[in-house]
Amino acid sequence: MPLHRIYSVKGVFSPDDKKAIAEGITNVYKVLPKFYVVVVFIDVDKDSFYIGGKANDRFVRINTQHLARTNIGGEREKQVLDAIEAAFAPYVKDRGLDWEINIDQAERETWRENGLAPPMPGTDAEKHWAEVDKAVPFTKGDDARI
Incomplete structure (x- = not known):
């Protein structure tokens, strides 16, 4: 199960944006059952999001945790990162926002x-x-x- 946590200042994404982002991310995982893909938007107050000790309302942090398919290898990991970023591009990159993304891989045996x-x-x-x-x-x- 890929779990995507998306941290941003409240209002960066509209409800329609969130729906489209969630659909785009879900479509990245063509080989998985759709219900495996979880996307959580974590809206943070403007005075609670800091980068380098300074308030920042133009930054999006994306943390993905993979459980269903782990240790997929270098080139495949790059392909997945590229596909996730492509799903976000219209809502982050194309809007001039800064972003950071990472993928954590958990042990499949610890998942139910x-x-x-x-x-x-x-x-x-x-x-x-x-x-x-x-x-x-x-x-x-x-x-x-x-």
Whole structure:
């Protein structure tokens, strides 16, 4: 599950911007069930966002945490970063804002959805989760991890 936390001063993004950004980010992850992709906008008061000790209302901090697909390798990691930045570009870069982005990778074994260990990538169980768009129990024959 990629979790995207987007920190900015209140008002930087409109509700329509937020919807479009969330849709753009979700579309980056074509191989994942859509419900895996979580986007959280964290709006901060103007007097509570500082860069280098100075108030800054023109900066966006994007922190992404990957769980479903980790340790994907150098070139693939760059492709994912580029795709995420492209989804943000109309709302950050094209508006002249400054931004910072990073991807943290957590251990897949420490992740659960509704109390269930997620199916392995590309398995019938993962395909089923994508079809029903939620975490549901699956049997051993659908995933080698059980």
